[in-house]
Amino acid sequence: MTLKPPLVCSLLATTLLSLPAAADASFDRCIGDLRTEAQTRGIKPETFDTYARNLEPDNSVLGQLDYQPEFRTPIWDYLAGLVDDERIADGHAMMQQWATTLQAVEAAYGIDPATIVAVWGVESNFGRTVGKRPLLTSLATLSCQGRRQGFFRGEFFATLRIIENGDVDAARLTGSWAGAFGHTQFMPSTFARVAVDFDGDGRRDLVDSIPDALASTANFLAKAGWIGGQPWGYEVALPAGFDTSLAGRHNKRSIADWMRLGIQRIDRTPLEPSTTAAAILLPAGEGGPAFLVLRNFDAIYSYNTAESYALAIAHLSDRLRGAAAFVRPWPTDDPGLSRAERREVQTLLTRLGYPVGEIDGVIGKTSREAIEEVQRQNGLEPSGRAGRYMLGVLRRLAGTSAGTGS
Template sequence: MPHDGIRGAPFRRGFRVFVWASAILTLSGVFAFAAPASTYKPSPRDRAFADFVASLWPMAETLGVKRQTFDRAFAGVTYDPKIVAETTRQAEFTAPIWDYVGIALAPDRIGRGRDKARAAASWLEKANRIYGVDAGILMGIWGLETDYGASPGTFDVVRSLASLAFVHYRGAYFRDELLNALTILEEGDIAPRAMVGSWAGAMGQTQFMPSSFVAYAVDFDGGGRRDIWSNEADAIGSTANFLALNGWARDLPWGFEVALPKGFVLADADSATAAPFASLAARGVVRADGKPLPPAGDGRLFMPAGLKGPIFLVTKNFDVIRAYNSSTAYALGVALLGDVIAGGTGLVASWPRAGAVLTPNEVRDLQVRLKKMGYDPGEVDGMVGDALRSAVRKYQERNGLPPDGYADLGLVKRIEAGR
């Protein structure tokens, strides 16, 4: 779901002040109360939420949203605290990568994916012809996001986005997404209550955030509207368009599993900078499936579980998948699922499941310690990301360790001991 990067377009600021009574009058029909107006006493939070919704109107009007569309969008919409509670659950950033990838590659998901790929073959072929995106990658995204359209989400997108924007989760991001949702409703691609999706506002069969819908959604089958909710063709075409416009390179693989030769001298640069396939082949790097490396193209080593786990050579197309969702676990799950659906054999190497995985608190402590030592582990958030892996590699290389970027308990204890 293309919603991890903050892509909300800039909107004109300037909030109009409304008192409670005028907000109710101006937003006629926005809030439906069971009790008569004379006896209902809104809570302070209800009042604040209504004031927040009212403050959106000047910005929505600037974007071309009509008053009728605005009022219909917010009719009956109230703040949902359960939506806000969901912000603490993000499996692709907290679960061990082998658990996440294992779920992605569940046999029943693979089987359904192969059936769906056959049924949608003409649209997948058209997407490849027009946008250059592999059918496998499109199937991987479709499968991970909604199980090929079976679970697109049932949350009211306007309510979800309004609830998240009201509490300023991720700053102005969800407010801007909400304004984008209003422009979609104004353009008539979907009705307000039919605009459903995930708790975070990701919509349709491949889970577009409203800003991504505005920028990338296409009417792929010529049906007259962009329908990523119930139209598989539009969902496939829109996803391919997203990837193409974010830099997908035609005829370049996302990457593949590799094996390193004995005595391979690993350097931080091997994971930080792409090198020609030919130069890596000259150093003894081979594909795990026995196929030759492509004759052209560049790649860098990616070791999500260190040297003891599967090792991949990834290209810039892997980064394009991450434009859809910034999690490396997600991107790897998409890529591997797509490969298996397309007839690949799956992983060759095993995951190092025996080793204890760092808890979020242990990761946070590691980030703090590395920062104090002069490294840049990124935000201290308890999640393993590119910045932390890079900091770990630099520490490992500086201390004579193979720089695979993987932080286990042994490495943590070494750092704690000041070694």
């Protein structure tokens, strides 16, 4: 039987109206299941009912599940925004401001101040960017929808435990879409495992206690196998004809063995021919910088399991100790931009009539779409990427000189 158009429209409208209701009902059932499971984990029913029973899903977090900049962004872009002059200056200021605390943390856990401050800078820009999403809402959504629900359920229950123990007020538990929170962005389960009360107030508070956050980060690295007095690694020069199949973080051999294969520090400072295990890292292939990485690099890597992330912290820590930038350039003719230059990109886009929101140096969806439109209008590939070349294009279009608007 052929349905008449009015009936088709009526049925379609009824179906569309029923979809949100069905989704809400499914989420409500899931919350009920979580409440039951919470009790089996020793979480009091009144805790769950007070903080979680009436949660509503935030489906915007689902789109973040498969997007991680550590794996998608070219490493020269990733590092340019994380290890720039601005962050190095801020890091030096924080090392001076918190010197007494950092010295006490180093004495307790054996982690040097530059490494701790580098983690702080990369994770939250020294507490300025900690995330605004309510943790319980994000984690409840991810516990009930999408993939990895089992993992996120564990984080959801760990968050309830933080609240129940009185470590952090529920209203202060905001963070990333995945549940990382505080100055050094711990996941709730990581908090449960390694967070410490360093300021002695009886609470482990990574949100409002910088001493707790710095000490907890040091405790994490110590438990991850950090070796005091040993560097994370070095930039090295590869010999001609080096077999790149030998590279890789898991392909370890002694430093003495690497020396026999012709590996040298890039600055020609002699390596010590020791039995210490090390690996060769080629984050941009054989055409870019090469690194000999030791056990402490692995400890940093365990914080976020991405080599580009670990390299950002390692490099920032070196810069905070006074080291120079990498010697060998990245294999690109269009280098990445610092945050000051990214703010300039946003300022120039705004000047050209493209509203990009807050001028914050974060090239998000709106900024990328504006860049794509400028690229189309000027016969360029619409990549949406903000690199050195695109900054030059925007400067010419806006009639400005280098540095204007940054």
